[in-house]
Amino acid sequence: MKTLRKQNLLASLLLGMLAFGTHPAQAEIGHFAPALPNIRDFAVPEPGFYGAMLNYWYSADRLNDSGGNKVTTLTISPGPGPGLTLTPDIKVDIYALSPMFIWVSDYKIFGAKYAAYIAPSFATSTISASLTTLRERGASVSGRSDFGLGDLFVQPLWLGWTRKHFDFAFGYGFYAPIGRYDTETVTLPVVGSFQTEAADNLGYGFWTNQLQTAATWYPWEDKRMAVAVALTYELHGKKRDFDYTPGSNLTFNWGVSQFLPLTSDQKLLMEIGPTGYSSWQVSDDKGSHAKNPNVHDSVHAVGGQLGLTYVPWMLSINFRGMYEYASRDRFQGHSFGLNIAKKF
Template sequence: MTLQGRSGLLALTVLFGMGCATLRAQQKGQYVPGQQGLNAGVIPAPGLTYGNLVINYSASSLNDASGNHRPNVVGSYGFWVDENIFFFVPKAKIFGGYFAPYISINPASGSLVASITGTDLNSGGGGSGLGDTWVEPANMGWHFKRVDFNVGYAFVAPTGRFVPGASDNVGSGYWGNDITSGTTYYVTKNKGTTANLFTDFESHRQKTGTNLTPGQAFTVEWGVGQTLPLKKDFSRLLQLGLIGYDQWQVSNNGGTLGPGLPANAVPFYYVHAIGLQSNFILPAKNLNAFFKYEDEYRALARPEGRTFVFGFTWTLRIPKPVPPKP
C-alpha cells in the first residue's frame, strides 16, 4: 500500500489579493494540490490504515491574470497542514472492487504578510488550529491486471475557525463537494514502472456570514515512477518518480466583494507545477514513507511558490496475511 493522502484543505482562506482591489479578493478552492503523484490509483489493503501527511506551501510572489509577476506587491504567504488520515477497507468485494471510505482530520497554521508599494495598503494575518475536515464516505477501488483504479465522492466540512473579515481564520467557512478519481497504469509486467493520474472536481457552497460562493475548480495530479529493489528478496523497495500538478478555476465566483465589485470580476486562477517524489517501502510491514517537492512554474491570478510533502502510511491487515509455506 503506497497511498500518499487524498485530503488537503487550505490552511488560511486569506490569500494575496489581486492588486489594489483587496488583499482578500481571491476566492480560492479547498483542495490543495501536491498530495498525489505516484500510486494515485492504489487503495490500501483490507484492514485499518493510518496515514500522516504533512504539506507545506510557501510563496513570495504574486502573479497577475496574465502570469506576470507583480513587483509592486511585496510579501510572503505560507501554510502547514498536518493531515491525519484514517481508512477502513473491508475484505469483502463489492462489484468486483473494494469499498475504501476514509476521513482526514487536519490541524493547520499559516501566515500572510503583504503590502503594495507606493500605497498605504498593507495586510497581515495568521492563524492556527483545527482546519476543515475531509470525509470521503463513498470510495471504490479496483485491481486489474495492469491497472489500479479508484473513484469516489467526498465532502469538506467547515470545521475550521472562520469569521468573515478576520485575519486569523483557519477554515474556509463553507461546505465543499468533490468527485475524485485515481489511476495507476503498470507499464511493465513486473509492475515496476508506473504512469499515474489523479483528478478532483470541486464545487462549493456559500461562505458563512457572506454572500460569496467560490467558483468550481478542477485539479489534475500526475506522476511517472520506477520501483527499485534495495534488497534481493524485495523486502525493501525504493520508488522514484517525476510528478506534477495542474489546477484551474472553471466557473465564476458568486456574490459581491463590496459596493460595485462583483466577485465574478476577479480573474480565474490557474497554476502548474513539476517536481520529484521518492517512496521507501517495506512490503512485509505494510509501511511506506514518502517525500515530495514540486515547484510552480506557471501561476495566473494567484501566488507562485513551491510545495513540500512528507509523511508515512501504515496498514493493520485484517485478516492478517498467512505467511507462505517454506
C-alpha cells in the same frame, strides 16, 4: 498591545484584499491540495485498515494577476469611490498536518473494492507583507496564526477496480468547514469600513463537494512501475458571512513511480519518480462580493517524489517537492510534503 493590534489589522486587511477587495487579482482557491497525495495514492489499496500522517509545507512570495504577471499594485475597493491603492511585497508560509484513517473492506460493489476514509487537518500560517500606499509611508507586518484545527475531509465512497495491469478508482467526498473561521470589520481613510476575513483563519468558511476519478497503469505484473493520472472536481458552497460562492475547480494529477530494490530479498524498496499537476477554475465566482467573477484562476506544477518502503512492516515514507509555474489570479510558490503510511 497597540503594535500587535496594528499588525493584526494590516494582516486582516491583506487577507481582505486578496479575497474580496482587490483588483486585478483574487486568491480564493479550492480545498483540494494537489501536491499532498503520493503518486500511487489514487488507487484503492488491498483490504485492511491503514493509517497515514501527511505533512505539507507551502511557501509563496509571488501573487499573479489574471494574465500571469506579478501583481505590483493592489486596490481596495469594496464599494463605490476610487479606493486605496497599495504596492505590496508579500510572503506566505503555510504548514499543514493531516492524519488519515482508511478502511478498505472485503465487500465488492459493482465488482469494485469498497473503501472509505476520514482526514482531519491542522495548520498554521504566516503572512509577512510590506504595504506602501502611493501617497503615504509604508508599513511592514508579520502575522502568524496559532497551530489549530482546519477543515475536515470525509470520503464515504471510494471504489477501486483492479485488473492485471490497471487500477481504476472513483471517489466522492466532502470538506466540512469546521476549521477556525471568523470575520472582522476594518475602517480606513478614503475607503471607509468593510468586512474581511480574520487574519488567523485556518478554515475556508464554505463546504465543498468533491468527485475524483483515477487510473493507474502497471507495465509489469509485479507493479514495479506505475503511471498514474487523476481528475478531481470541486463544487463549492457559499462562503460564510459573505455573498460569495467560489467557482468550481478541476485538477489533473500525474506521476510515474518506480520501485527499486535496495536489498537482495527485496524487502526494502526505494520509490522514485516525477510528478506534477494542473488546476483550473472552470466556472465563474458568484455573488455581490465576487470581483471580476469571469476571471478564472489556474496553476501548474512539476516536481519529484523519493521514498522508502519496508515490505514486512507495510510501512512507507515518501518525500515530495513541487514547483509552481504559470499561475494566474493566485499565488505562485513551491511546496514540500512528507507522508508516512502503514497498514495495520
